[in-house]
Structure formats: structure tokens, C-alpha cells
Amino acid sequence: MKLDIIKPYLPWITLLVLVLVVGIANPAFFDPQGMIALVADIVPLFIMALGMTFAIYIGGIDLSVQQMANLVTVIATVYLAQFGIGVAFVCVLAGFLFGAASGFVTTRLYVPSFVSTLAMGFVALSGAKYLSGERALSMDATLRNESFGWMFGNTVGIPHELIIAAVLLVIAWFLQTRTTFGRSLKAVGSGELAAVASGLNVDRIKILAFAISGTFAAVAGLMFSVKLSGGDANLANGFLLLAIVAVLVGGTPLTGGVGGVINTVIGTLIVVVIRSAMVYLEIDATQQQMVFGVVLIAAIALTIDRSKLRGVVK
């Protein structure tokens, strides 16, 4: 019975234990400035995972986020001179439309989201290659600072990236918990057939969920682009699996309907702590990947709430 009470807090406990273990092994980890820098550094990954949460929450998956971010880095770099700060709108719109297209292919053409988003990711990759001419582009420094300089500064010691992340988190949290749309997302994730039977327009809800995922991926891409001051069809590579892991470790299962954006915050933090622990614990570079995998299995085994997986573990 006691276990049932702490179950919802297991991801928090896992995070706390990890932080304590790393901190006791190397007290330098507890340095507040270092911690803030650490967290600010992963904001693009967090935003990507935040969008992915919506796709997974309805029981799907979005494998296009990485390519979407790649495409946006190129769009942002190519059109910055032309549109100034307005390029942000173009990027977000591109993300929304691409995500909606994935949703359309999934719901109306009956292609599983695993394949449809993967395929749409290839389309985005082609777009990025075409626009960039398959070269790494760089932004004009003055234009970048004029339009997006505000993204990377400090106000009373808090990096602006963190504020952006917090604002997006509040928006996502509001969408998920305080709107009818959020409620219907949960309905679709918990039982799609029941949602259809109760008269929800499930197709529209799912298309919107994928569109949101694309939009967040676009914002993440924009941040990458500004941060690295350039665009490239491979810039965001390596973030897809980490974003999925962040969502899953946080406690949003692939079956959908449980978890949510707050879980993704914890999940992302767990991933970051594990990753940075390697540095603080001075683990050899060749061993890091393997240690990451093993710790990940332990973290998942501790975190996931099996009673909500509804019987069968596939």
C-alpha cells in the first residue's frame, strides 16, 4: 500500500537520488552556477522533448523532430537577412505545418506514426539540404544579435534560455491541463475507441498534437541556430533519441494517456544529470555511452509505473 503512495513521485525520487549520488561523489556538482549553466545548456533538448510529449501522450511517436529542427536551423539562417525577427514566425509556421502533415498521414492515410513521422522527417531533411545547398551556413553576427540577441543573456543571474523554457513549459502545461483540448488529448491517449464513441473528433485532435510537436521542434531548432550562429542539415543530429528517452524516463509511457509535460521536465533533468555525471565522476570517454545505457535501464526500471501500462507489457 505504501508503495502506491510514493509511486507518482518515483521520477522525482530517482532524480533526487541521482543528484545526491553525483553530488556526494564530487561536491563540485552542487555549485549553483555550474548547475544553472548545465540546465541552460540543454534547453533546446528540453523544448524538443516537450513537443514530443504531446505525440507520445496520445499514444503515438514523433520521429521527425530532429530533422524538423535541422530544417529550421537552415530556414532561420537563410531568411534572417530578409525577415529579421519575423523569421521566427516562418520557422514556427513551418514546424506547425510539417507536424500537421505528419498527423494527416497518420490519421487519414492509416500509416503508423512511427513510419509517417520518420518519412516526413526525410522530407524535411531534403528541404534542409535543398535550402542550404548541402553546406554549413553561418548567420551574419550583427543581424543575429539585433534580432535574437535577447535569447542569450542574463537577468539577475538567470540565463534567458531558462526563462524561454519556463514560458514554453507554462504554455504546454496550460494546454495539457487547463483546456478542453488537453482533456481530449488524455481521452485519446487512454482509449482511442472510447474517445471516438464519445463523439470526439479524434483525427483533428491527433493532427493538432503532431502539429504542436512540430512547432516545439521548430522552436528548438531556432534556438540551436541562434546559439551556434548558423544552419546545417545535420546540426541537430543526435537529439532525437535523447528527446524520446527524456519523455519516457519522466514517466510518460508509449501507450499514452498518463504522464505529461511536468514528467518531461523531470525526465530531461534525469538525462542531463546522468550525462553530466560522467564528467563529474571522471568516467573515461569510451565508457560513457555504455554507462549511460546501463544507468538508463536502472532509471527506467525505477521510474515507470507498471500499473498504468494496462496489463500487457509489449
Add this chain to the structure above:
Amino acid sequence: MVDTTAGIAPRARFLTRERIIKWAPLLVLGVLVLLFPFFEWLEDVRAGDAHTYLLDSRFFSIRNAARIGISATPALMVAIGVTFIIIMGSIDLSMEGTVSVCAVIFAFVFIAWGGTVLSWAWLAIPIAMLVGAAMGFINGLVHVKLKIPSFMASLAMGFVGTGLALLLTGGDRVRVEDPIFRSLLTERWFNFPVMVYVALVFLLIAWFIQSRTTLGRNFYAVGGGEELAHASGLNVERVRLMGFTLAGVFFAVGALLAVGRIGIAETATGNNFMFVSITAVVVGGTALWGGIGGVWNTLVGVLIVNVINNGMVVIGLPAFLQDAVLGILVIIAVVLSTDRRSVSFVK
């Protein structure tokens, strides 16, 4: 099921909806094989050159078929392994790690024990397969015993595998230059390299396991309805463990062929296998929710993906367009081979 087609003209009965959907992937493959020569024909006719359709095609030639075969065989082995898992309704994302580890361990043992197939080094081949089986078994244990969904368990095991390969090699490449082992690629029978025949043998073994053994039947039982299978007295956990172990063996075979193809084993040997193999399985008509499909579907799926990739290069499609065309063709192939009426919803 009641035969609703009874009483309809024989011709209509021959072309039932089920039949069309069953053969749709093969149809897609056929159309693609005829489509790429058509573009070549179009180009030559426009330029005013003489070109007989198919006969003068660079794509539709034995030489190019061998090329497609070489590029397809390692992916085919990996895809067959994951087919068993997908039939059970699970998924396995650990193939990149497993392939890398098997390739690297094979190369180390092979070189340490003589470096040629004619010495004791040939034992490296069964050892690599055992390593694959062990990796798959551990993967299955994590999934079944820790009750972690296979997506997450195998994803994390994939990280462990890639990490282990990196740890073993320290980031170096290991060359396997034994001419007898490399004859997998260099020796040709009837225009096709030996590795294609090796893959064919393993395809037949997989087909035998799938259709002629209890284990194969049980995969379908678990995929068709796990609770039902459990209620009928099937040890579902054991079937899952066996499935993941078997998949590991096929990943190892894929690793051996990949090393035979390029003569190098490294951490990156396993790269790109994950999405290609799963896409191929789905394109071939095996459903991600389990219970439907099989190894022949996977063969067709792998061929479709490789024919598209090869054909785009042969007709000289601009490189930046190739990813998008592959993506769109994959969507079309899946749309054509999905039985919409049997699916209530798609995740």
C-alpha cells in the same frame, strides 16, 4: 468467418480485397522495378538516342541486381530478426548496438586466432552468433523480467551495445582482410556474390522457424492476443525471451555480412540499421501491432527500400531530393499495403 464472396463470379472471387492487400507489397516492388527503367528510357528518348525499354536499361540489369543484393543483404538479416519481434507486437531498437558489438568481437577473435577461415579463426563466426544471442537474451531479460516495455528496454540496450563496441575498440577500426572471408563479396556464383546466397539460406531458415516450428507459431499467438495466448497456457515470457534471443542471432549474421562487405569492423558498423530495417518490415506489410506478416514480407520490404535507393541514384535524381522521395514512396507503399477495414485506429 463466413465466405461472403460465395456466389460471385469466379473472376471477382480471384481478386478479393484480402488477396490484393496481401500481394500489394510485391506489386509495389514490381511497379518500382519497371518505373526506374521508364525514367531512363524517357531521358534517352528525349535526347534522341536509341533505347529499347528494359533491354538497354542500366537499372534493369544483372550487374545492378547484384549491386542491390549486396546493399540489401546485411539489412535483410537485421530486418528478419526484428520481424519476429514485431510479429509478437513488441519492437526491438537494439540492433545498431548488437550489430556493432558482434562485428567488433568477431573481428577481434578472428584476428587473434589466426586471421584466416582455414585456421581456428573460423570459430569466430559461431562465437559472434553466440554473442548476438547473448545480447538478445539480455535484452529480453530486461524487457520481460524488469517489465520494461520493449521500446525503452531495447533502446537503452542499444546504447549499451554501441557503448560496449566503443569500449572494445576505443574508437579504432579493425580490418578483416582474409581473402577467404572476403570472398563473401568477391566470389560470384551466377553473377551474384556469395553473401547473397548466404542471406538466402538464412532467409529459408527464418521461414522454417516461422512456419514449421512451435516457436514460430507462438510468435503469432502472442502477437494476435497476448492475454488469450497466456490464458491458453502459453508461457508468454519464455516465447518473448526466445524471440529476442533469435533476433540477436540474426543481427549477428547481419553484422558478419556487413563486415564481409566492407572488410572493416568498428563502432559505426551498426549505424543506420535501426530505421532502415523497421521501415522495411512495415513497408513489406508486417503490422506494427503484431500478428500479421512474416519473413517473406520483410524480404519484399527490404527490396523495396533498396530498389528505391538504388534506382534514384541510377536515374541521377539530385542528392538533396533523394531523402524526400524515399520518405514519400515509403508512405505510399505502406498506404497501399494496409488493410484499412481491419484497422480500427492507428497509433
